[in-house]
Structure formats: structure tokens, C-alpha cells
Amino acid sequence: MKTTKRLKKVFSLGTSAVVLAAVLLGCGNEVDARTEASAAWVMEQVAELGPRPVEGVPARLGAVAGEIVASGTIRGAREVVVVAETQGVLEAVGFKLGDTVAQGDVLARFDDSIEALSADEAQQVLETARLELASTERLAQSGGASQTQLAAARSSLAGARARYERAVNTREARTVRAPIGGRIASVDAAIAEGNYVNANTRVARIIDTTELEISLSVGEREVQAVTPGQPVFVTIPAAQIAEVAGRVHAVAAGSDQQTGSFSVVVRWRNSDPHATRAGLTATVRIPRPDAEERIVIPAQALQARGAARFVFVASDDGYAERRSVVVGERQADRVEIVSGLQVGEMVIVSGITGLIDGARVAVTSPAAVR
Structure with a gap:
């Protein structure tokens, strides 16, 4: 069987070479008669033609009916939309459209000199409140301070700690960071160094x-x-x-x-x-869980001639083989094959026009499954 198929391939390729020889003679090229008649010369011309480029996909199991x-x-x-939590002049912008960013990366920075001073002042007040509480606690132990004074010192420390945390948060808000890692999908037109930006301005969209x-x-x-x-x-x-x-x-x-x-x-x-x-x-x-799986191929691979239905399969050694098939259900651009194909066989889906059984082909994948 394989010998018969190979003879078909040689015959079809030899026919192409003879046509080429006729064209060469018609153009006035001088070809020695004995060389022209030799099988070696014919195969040399076939080799020069090279394989035909086609695209193919492997036959896979699937279910068209009921999908x-x-x-x-x-x-x-x-996805996140990053907004500015504060307002002011942008001192620096550290990203552009399409960039890849990691979580925590600095996207933009406002001038934070005033906020830094406020945070330092709040920290000093916090340290003073801690010292005052410690002193009051020692006095209370020896009877030199009342419980009311001790409660007031503790309250002062709590208030100082809250004011310090607010000052730190205000300063941190002057730096806009990426809340997730991803790629920059869009950037607001106002986000540029030197521009004044209002609070709640959209900075970027990260995906x-x-x-x-x-x-x-x-x-x-x-x-x-x-x-x-x-x-x-x-x-x-x-x-x-x-x-x-x-x-x-x-x-x-x-x-x-x-x-x-x-x-x-x-x-x-x-x-x-x-x-x-x-x-x-x-x-x-x-796919529905109860759907019967059969071989499924792109509908564009299916060819018809009269009542016959066939496809071209690319062999491992680089030849096109015409294969008769029995067709099942169809849906949009996919069709079931009841018989005639095996799972994994490379089905040619483009470059089919004029393709003949036994032709040499070079297969590329138009859309590799990833």
C-alpha cells in the first residue's frame, strides 16, 4: 500500500517537472535530450521546485453537538485603576504605557517636603507623650499621681500616636505606588512631570x-x-x-x-x-459533560467534489495525502469527522487550492495551541 502511494507521489511530482521542462524549452533554454529524458534530471527539477508551504492543525477529539x-x-x-489620593505638582513619573510593573513599584511622586516636616513634628510629639506617660506611671506607683492624671497621660499618648500615623499616611500618599503587579494598560493625559494634579485623578490602569x-x-x-x-x-x-x-x-x-x-x-x-x-x-x-467526543477539525479543511468529502493530511515525511472522510455534526467553523482520520494527524487547513495527492508540502501551524 505504501509503495503504491509513493509511486503516486513520484508520478505527480514527475508531472510537475515535465511541465517545468516544457516551459524551459518554450523559453528557448537549450536542454540536452538525453539529460531531459533521464529520471535524475526530472528529480533534480522537482527538488528545485521545493515543497509547497501550507498550514495545518492536528486532528483533536472534541464534541460539536451540544456544545x-x-x-x-x-x-x-x-485589574486596578490607580488614583491620586492627594493633590499637587508631580515631581516625578516613573512609568509609561505598556510598562511591566511589580507590586509596590513607584509610579509617580509629588513634592512631600511639607508632609515630611509634619511627620517629623508628629513623631516628636509622640515621643514626648511616651515619656510623660512613663513618668506619670512611676509617680502613680508611689502615690504622687492620681488615676485621673494617669488616664490623661494615656489618652495623650493615644492621640499623639493617631496624629503621627495620619502624618505618615499623608506623606506616603505623596508617592503613588502600584497596588498589584502587571502591565500598564492606560495612562491619564495629566500624568506628566510638572503638571498639577487634583486628588482622585486617575493615574493609570494596571492589568x-x-x-x-x-x-x-x-x-x-x-x-x-x-x-x-x-x-x-x-x-x-x-x-x-x-x-x-x-x-x-x-x-x-x-x-x-x-x-x-x-x-x-x-x-x-x-x-x-x-x-x-x-x-x-x-x-x-x-463541552457538555455528557457529549460524545469525536475527531473535530476546522471546517475550512473539508473539501468536496460531488458527493465525496475529503481532506488533505500532511505525512511525517512531508507529503500531502488526500483522505476520504465521513462527516458528522457541524457547528460554525468546526466539523466532526466520523471516520477517515486519526487523532494527532496533521490536517492541512490553508494552501489547499490546487493541492494534489502526493505533493510535497512544508507545514507550519497558523495558531499553535498554547
């Missing part, structure tokens, strides 16, 4: 891109089949990610009062934070 499919916009599982999520809207029938922890598969076309595995994080206890749909939040670990960003659109499929 829940929905789309949404990606966001970070952890932790190590874990992403999507909030989906599903119907009342579909939500019955969704539970937290259930496996999901996310497709992100813009990032060229065919499928990444995740899980259902949360399911709403009630429907949206306006749309009647139920919110389902799915999350997954982001293996490539620079490619997959918040704001991209993604499609999520949630």
Missing part, C-alpha cells in the same frame, strides 16, 4: 495578564449545563491561538434583568502575555 459556544472580550482576572478571563452571556437552557470548575476551550484569533484550555470560574445565581441571559465567567492562565492582551475578542466553547 455551548459564546464570545466575549478578554480582561485581566485582576495582571498572567491570568485572563471573559464574561459570557448564556441562555437559560445552556446555563443548566454549566458549573464552576468545568473545562472550557478559548480561541483567540487576533493572537493566533487556536485553543487554550481554561475553566469556568463563576456562574451567576440570577439572570440579567434587561437581557434575561446568565453571566458565566471563565478563566485561564496566559502563557504569552505579550501576544494575548485585555480587550481582544475571543470565542469560548464549553
Whole structure:
């Protein structure tokens, strides 16, 4: 069987070489007749043609019938909007759009000279209150101070400690720090050195891109089949990610009062934070637990000629093999294959036009599963 397939490959490739030879002769190139007739010359021309570039994905198990499919916009599982807690002139700005920051990193700094003096003064008052309390306690032990005086000294110390902590917090508010680690998604236009900034001005939006999520809207029938922890598969076309595995994080206890749909939040670990960003659109499929799994391929790989249905499979040694298949259920851009393919076989999905059985191919993955 393998010998017959290999003969087919050689025949199809030889045909391409003969066509090439005819073109060369038509262009006036002088080719020796004996060389032209030799098999070695034919194979040399075939080698010069090189393999045809195509894109392929491995055949995988899945369930098309009964799946829940929905789309949404990606966001970070952890996102924060940083605001200025104080007002004044910005002395320094230590970040820009797209930067990666760690928790606690300084984003911006206001002039804090007055706040520093206030904190120092409050600290001195606190130390004085501590000394006065210690002295009053000694006097009280010897009968030289009443319980009322002792209570007043303790109250003074508590007040001094509160004023010191407020002074320290006020000074710390003059430095804006990142509350979480992540990437800078947006920056307010007012955030620049030398600008006067009011309190509660938005400084930056930080997204932790190590874990992403999507909030989906599903119907009342579909939500019955969704539970937290259930496996999901996310497709992100813009990032060229065919499928990444995740899980259902949360399911709403009630429907949206306006749309009647139920919110389902799915999350997954982001293996490539620079490619997959918040704001991209993604499609999520949630297989039903009781759905029968079959081989599933992209619908664009399926070819038809009359009643026949077939696909092209790339062999390990770099040849295209036309494979007749029996088709099952379809949904959007995916189709079930009942027979004709094995799990893991590389199915060609682009570069199919004009492709023939036995042609040499060089396969790349258009969207590697991550």
C-alpha cells in the first residue's frame, strides 16, 4: 500500500517537472535530450521546485453537538485603576504605557517636603507623650499621681500616636505606588512631570495578564449545563491561538434583568502575555459533560467534489495525502469527522487550492495551541 502511494507521489511530482521542462524549452533554454529524458534530471527539477508551504492543525477529539459556544472580550482576572489620593505638582513619573510593573513599584511622586516636616513634628510629639506617660506611671506607683492624671497621660499618648500615623499616611500618599503587579494598560493625559494634579485623578490602569478571563452571556437552557470548575476551550484569533484550555470560574445565581441571559465567567492562565492582551475578542466553547467526543477539525479543511468529502493530511515525511472522510455534526467553523482520520494527524487547513495527492508540502501551524 505504501509503495503504491509513493509511486503516486513520484508520478505527480514527475508531472510537475515535465511541465517545468516544457516551459524551459518554450523559453528557448537549450536542454540536452538525453539529460531531459533521464529520471535524475526530472528529480533534480522537482527538488528545485521545493515543497509547497501550507498550514495545518492536528486532528483533536472534541464534541460539536451540544456544545455551548459564546464570545466575549478578554480582561485581566485582576485589574486596578490607580488614583491620586492627594493633590499637587508631580515631581516625578516613573512609568509609561505598556510598562511591566511589580507590586509596590513607584509610579509617580509629588513634592512631600511639607508632609515630611509634619511627620517629623508628629513623631516628636509622640515621643514626648511616651515619656510623660512613663513618668506619670512611676509617680502613680508611689502615690504622687492620681488615676485621673494617669488616664490623661494615656489618652495623650493615644492621640499623639493617631496624629503621627495620619502624618505618615499623608506623606506616603505623596508617592503613588502600584497596588498589584502587571502591565500598564492606560495612562491619564495629566500624568506628566510638572503638571498639577487634583486628588482622585486617575493615574493609570494596571492589568495582571498572567491570568485572563471573559464574561459570557448564556441562555437559560445552556446555563443548566454549566458549573464552576468545568473545562472550557478559548480561541483567540487576533493572537493566533487556536485553543487554550481554561475553566469556568463563576456562574451567576440570577439572570440579567434587561437581557434575561446568565453571566458565566471563565478563566485561564496566559502563557504569552505579550501576544494575548485585555480587550481582544475571543470565542469560548464549553463541552457538555455528557457529549460524545469525536475527531473535530476546522471546517475550512473539508473539501468536496460531488458527493465525496475529503481532506488533505500532511505525512511525517512531508507529503500531502488526500483522505476520504465521513462527516458528522457541524457547528460554525468546526466539523466532526466520523471516520477517515486519526487523532494527532496533521490536517492541512490553508494552501489547499490546487493541492494534489502526493505533493510535497512544508507545514507550519497558523495558531499553535498554547
